[in-house]
Amino acid sequence: MTTASLAALVQRVRGAACLLLLAATLPAAAAEPVLAPGQYLWTPELAPSGPVVVVVSLPEQLAHVYRNGVRIGVSTVSTGMPGHETPTGVFTILEKRREHYSNLYDAAPMPFMQRLTWDGIALHAGKLPGYPASHGCVRLPYRFSELLFATTARGMTVVIADATSHMPAVTYPGWFAPVAPGTGQPRPVAAAMATGAYRWQPELAPAGPLTVVLSLGDGELAVLRQGVEIGRAPVQWQGPAYSGTRAWVLLEGDGTGASSVAPDRPARRWMEATASGAPADAVVAAVRAGKLQLPPAFAAALYDALAPGATLVVTGDSLGLNPSAQAAAGDDITVLEAEPATSVQPAGD
Known part of the structure; x- marks a missing residue:
């Protein structure tokens, strides 16, 4: 041989x-x-x-x-x-x-x-x-x-x-x-969370860029680092119905006022990375108005873990859908x- x-x-x-x-x-x-x-x-x-x-x-x-x-x-x-x-x-x-x-x-x-x-x-x-x-x-x-x-x-x-x-x-x-x-x-496969519970395990991947995926369809937020899921939490969304997928990248420095999801911390500065897809203005306005709520302890931990270069993905799709099901659900x-x-x-x- x-x-x-x-x-x-x-x-x-x-x-x-x-x-x-x-x-x-x-x-x-x-x-x-x-x-x-x-x-x-x-x-x-x-x-x-x-x-x-x-x-x-x-x-x-x-x-x-x-x-x-x-x-x-x-x-x-x-x-x-x-x-x-x-x-x-x-x-x-x-x-x-x-x-x-x-x-x-x-x-x-x-x-x-x-x-x-x-x-x-x-x-x-x-x-x-x-x-x-x-x-x-x-x-x-x-x-x-x-x-x-x-x-x-x-x-x-x-x-x-x-x-x-x-x-x-x-x-x-x-x-x-x-x-x-x-x-x-x-x-x-991660165990199902009890109602209102969340997971936060940053030790599973201590270093590297964060990707935060918010599914308004599922009412869940998942956090990944180096390809490893280190956190997941339920979200309460009181904003408008949303379809499509958009992404933002975290910039350096603080924004104006307080964070809408972690009120005891300053707002962050985000730049939209996607150039097409469903209009996101209504979603951004709803988040700024406090219509997106996370478990307070989870929100604080996530806020502290964010660093410039982190990505936020907001989607109307379910996190578990395959490509065929996404298309059937209206993925644009x-x-x-x-x-x-x-x-x-x-x-x-």
Whole structure:
């Protein structure tokens, strides 16, 4: 056995060991993807910094991209055809090349190649017919592959999941990363909170940027650091109904007056990061008017943990919805089309 083959075998065994095999029956809520072949969503402003992890779902034929624990992208893919199935497990990005040509299939082009194994499995741009059609690689829309290439780094974790060897939460992931960024191990499902209770565990991830996700649909607020959820609390919202998703970034310095959620502390200064979506003026005005209420102790702890660069995401969606359910619920994030067929490079896998 060659060194390269041995390394590939070790990597696959590592993946199998890290994930829970022969998981429970898939949830009934799993739905067909709503993105057409070649379409993708890309909203990096929802989490501008933090660790990145990619989860490829073979049943969905989708790739989910998470940064700091929050999904910033989802794209249609085409994986291995019968007889050339894409291997499942936990992989790391071994090599990156903007221009690459297949060593196995007539030097076919593989733009924005990100190698997962030394025996030929990679992420790269290619044709997406709407079903598994590659020789084992994960094909991506050309523009999405370029965006992803600029976001990832060598050594980053990529999980490829299927319905027979992975937990349902990994096979059909949602808003938050279902796996740990560094290892690809599935995260434990947090216990339900009692009415009015909250969780605050900053020791789970002591350092790094914060991403705060407020779901006005769920009436919950979740706090993530380095991809780890460190807090969650119920919210009372007395403002207007809201749909869509917007993001703000915390600036340095204090604002005018007192904080509306932690009244004994000065207001913070926030800059909106999103440039499109549902109008947010009414929501901002309602928050300033005190119509958003958190448990006081939780609000104080969160306030003290915030630092410039933290991100606040406000959404009308449920935090647990998958992409299909989000679209059905009226998610208005722009769906980006693939480039015309003439500009999409052929697959090289």
